[in-house]
Amino acid sequence: MSVLKSIGRKYATLNARPWSKSPTGIVLLNMGGPSTIPEVHDFLRRLFSDKDLIPLPFQSLLAPLIARRRTPQIEQQYTDIGGGSPILKYTKYQGTKMAELLDELSPDTAPHKAYVGFRYAQPLVEEVMKEMKEDGVKRAVAFTQYPQYSCSTTGSSLNEVYRRGVKGEAGDVKWSVIDRWGTHEGFIEALAQNIEAALAKFPPTTPRSQITLLFSAHSLPMSVVNRGDPYILEVSSTVAAVMARLGHKNPYRLVWQSQVGPSAWMGMQTSDAIKGLARLGKKDVVVVPVAFTSDHIETLYELDLEYGKEAHELGMTMIRSESLNESPVFIRALADLASKHLKAVTASEKEGEAEYTSVQLGLRCPGCTNETCGKQKEWFAKGGQPEAS
Structure with missing residues (x-):
């Protein structure tokens, strides 16, 4: 952390x-x-209203009803983890430190300023657009903080940036996109180091090869998976890279959490996996949040409190590997991703063949019927300029 602090002091004036x-x-x-x-309540209302995330019949009618019904329960869950989500705090921290490093790594595009744009909570993308316009931003990177791409997460956020950006809400900004990075070596290293720290918490008498790693990621409705969404493959690729870095010394499984509603979702569910391992006599487990970049309700409540209680009642020793939060390894990975992206975009512009997005982003899911998704991809591929008034 001392290195990050010294860099922060050195480049404070740039930000x-x-x-x-x-x-x-x-x-x-x-x-x-x-x-x-x-x-x-407003968070839930926005979330259940988003067809990209949770497709519902009669969504405009059902979403407010579901949000209102679930608000008391979810309010209690946030109360139980301290009165709110820490995701904004950690994202701001990660972004500030990343920008400081980025000024050093990519001086040609400095100064850099990190903006936090949330889909369902403050600060919303629309507010970020106004701030960027006030700051006079002319070049911006839409940098997803979902390591693995899904149309329901990164796709939804990019759709919102497109809807706002095409109307010029951020001003005359040229956009490019970092849309996925689930196998970046810095991200993999940060995850692996946290897993190793969790393994070290077990007594020396516990054979390390007998400790099961449960990689837990947010699930998706099967309706999304079955239209060709790449998320499942990309999370699996992250897990494979982490296990290679760890030397395949532990048995492991990839499981899925946070199912909402009665429709079919990707499984098996993390809770069911914990119960299954207990039944099989596998009582020593490290749970790894593999698709989250910081603590929030899915880690602090669902994994720590809800599933932690289940594991304890089953006589298990379950330790969760820490989230990335203030990890200097992870922050450097973010800076490396952004630096290489900016340099690649600049080089492609100089060559007269500007590439603002990845090849993969340009491919719609084979079963996609969302016209906004198609327009969004075309818009970003051209540098995301506002429409002429």
């Missing part, structure tokens, strides 16, 4: 206003979470 030139905006996109209890 403070006023700048000598407009900053390059690095927009960190995520679903977000309510920072306070009073924000819970």
